[in-house]
Amino acid sequence: MKQWLYCALLGLLVVVAPRLGASEMPLNMTQGVTNISGQVYDLHMIILYICCAIGFLVFGVMIYSMIFHRKSKGVEPAKFHHSTKVEVIWTVIPFLILIGMAIPATKTLIAMEDPSNADLTIKVTGSQWKWHYSYFNEDVEFFSVLSTPRDQIEGDATKTDTYLLEVDKPLVIPTNRKVRFLMTSDDVIHSWWVPAFAVKKDANPGFINEAWTKVDKPGTYRGQCAELCGKDHGFMPVVVEVLPEAEFDAWLADQKLAAKQAEVEAAASLNKTLSMEELMAQGEQVYLASCAACHQPNGAGLPGVFPSLIGSPLIKGDVSAHIDIVVNGKPGTAMQAFNKQLSATQIAAVVTYERNAWGNNSGDSVQAIDVSNLTTGAATSSSAETEATQAVPDATSAVETIEQAAETVVSEVQEIASEVAQAVEADLSELTHEQLMSEGEQVYMASCVACHQANGAGLPGAFPSLIGSPIIKGDVSGHIEVVKNGAPGTAMQAFGALLTPRQIAAVVTYERNAWGNNSGDTVQAKDVDSHGQ
Known part of the structure; x- marks a missing residue:
């Protein structure tokens, strides 16, 4: 009886000790600052407790058997070759344990993979060895590069607490808003990881992965590339600055103004x-x-x-x-x-x-x-x-030079205007259905296939299928509107400034007739050009 009491006390310590000091354990997972990171932490602790309990029971039975059923005490081993009851027990119990672990894990994973209804979408592009951030529909984009001084890297200066985890321009997001991330890469596979958000998503060249976060607490949160992306993999940090909503809106306005000023300064330079x-x-x-x-x-x-x-x-x-x-x-x-x-x-x-x-x-x-x-x-x-x-010799020759340059510019502008007019007229000419389908396929493979896939099936939960979809079956003008002006709050960009009316007409025609859609619709460039006027 005394031995069983000792075993029970040991088991209680094994199960309760992690709970008492889990948050203080330096090697334990951190709780993070988002609801999802809290769910991930709780899931981690539940699995840990289950593993501790299993370990206690298994090793407890082993130790008890070795002590109280050893040969020196004259114990004779049982002799049997089959027990249906034991086989049922050791099959059913692990099955129930797995079900108990799978239910909370599934709920957490589903929540982690649901970026719908986002308030802000940011495209994150990895390249060796920096991050490029682009705010959808805001005309704000910039590169974020390691800012740790070279003398610290080479060991000639004292390293700070944020050594290799500091950048020249951090990603800035607001509190209390759902932020959706679209991850891709320019070269090799990278991985954007911020532990405090419980966000870790691979950035693959030619593909787009999704993640999201919603942070309630302002502050600066750090992470890094979690994929072996080359010789300077360890010099590719992620820094996210979370601002209150009003401060973020002011920052965004400042960034737009700064971008315009930079254009003016670049022209002046x-x-x-x-x-x-x-x-x-x-x-x-x-x-x-x-x-x-x-x-x-x-x-x-x-x-x-x-x-x-x-x-x-x-x-x-x-x-x-x-x-x-x-x-x-x-x-x-x-x-x-x-x-x-x-x-x-x-x-x-x-x-x-x-x-x-x-x-x-x-x-x-x-x-x-x-x-x-x-x-x-x-x-x-x-x-x-x-x-x-x-080195103009005098003012007279300077004036002559300026006048000649002005005449040249005027002449070039007139030629360009004539070429543009001819190009616009040619672009608005009507094409046959076959010509539109051929050109539309080329435009689709260049601009749309990354999200909607080559077969039009999309990515369930991320990018909608175009096979028999409401937009395909609906009014043609609605289809043109989405391609031309995008869909706010989604990853669907506005292609009005990226494609010509002829290209938009071709790709709309292609999408409405490919993959078995067979709507029979033929859209011309003039339809696109007059749309919205």
Whole structure:
């Protein structure tokens, strides 16, 4: 009897001890700050208690048997080969335990995978090694990059409490609003993970995954990429700043204003000429922030992985080719396109820096206008040409130069206007049903297949099927409206600014007649162009 009492006390300690100190255990799962994270924590603790109870019973029976049924006490083992009762017991009891674990787990998983009725949708794109955030229908987007100083990474300075968990621009979301995340990637598989939200979702290139959160408590929450995405996997943190609703609305308005101001400043910067010293100083900062992760701070790269920039053919070659690879990247390699990440001035500075640092000493000086000319299709001017243009001998020749430039601009504008008018007229011409279906399939595979799938079946619970759907069976104008202007509160973007009326007409015709829909509807570009007028 005494032995059984000791066993019972031991079992009580095993089961109750985790509950008493669970929240203080440094290695235990944290409770988080959202309702879902609380459900995940409770589920974790329930499973833990069940495992502790099973372990106590199993090992308790084993220890009791070894002590009280040992051979030295003269116990004779039972001799039997089959017991239906025992087999039923050890089949039914584990089955009931699994059912008891599956019910709360299923409820939690269903809640975690329900991003419907979101108040805000944010597209999260991973790339080596940074995050890009785009707020749907708000015209706000930015990159979030590790901001830990290089001297801390190299061990030359004391590491802070947020070492490798700090960024230049955190993701900002509001409290008390459901935020939906659409995850994808530009290159390899990443994983966006914030433990406090109980959100961990893979970002796969070519696919879109969904997650959501609703945070009640303002604050700064940190996470990181949880997928082995390359050599700098550990330098890809996630920082989310949660603001009260009023503060978030003010922040969003400020971001929109800042984006417009940045456009004005970028346009103004094209008329500025920086000295070689200014370009080199700014270029070094840009290089260390955006390029050093691959090409190393000393420009030596990683042999077999990332090329060296010291005396490389790119550095020794044409300046325009150098600018082009920084602006547009290089398909099939890890070299990203920086045209959306850096301004024309920053690209000019980093190209100048790369062509003159580490002993390259090319003497080339690149200005923002050179980058702008290349991206707009104009010929890139060399530093000598820029200086010659600026060295106008007197005011008279300067006026003549301006007048000639003005005449050229007017002529080019007239030509462009004529070409646009002809293109619009051609775009609004009528096509046969077969032509629309052929072109519509191409547009669908380029712009729609990532969400609705190649067979139109969509992704249940995430993206609706287009096979026999209400939008397909309904009025054509409603279908055009959704494609042209999107559907607020969903992942359906507005394609009115991305596709021409002809392309929209083609894809609507295709969707209404593909995959067995066979509506017989034929939509022309003029129908799309006149829609909403």
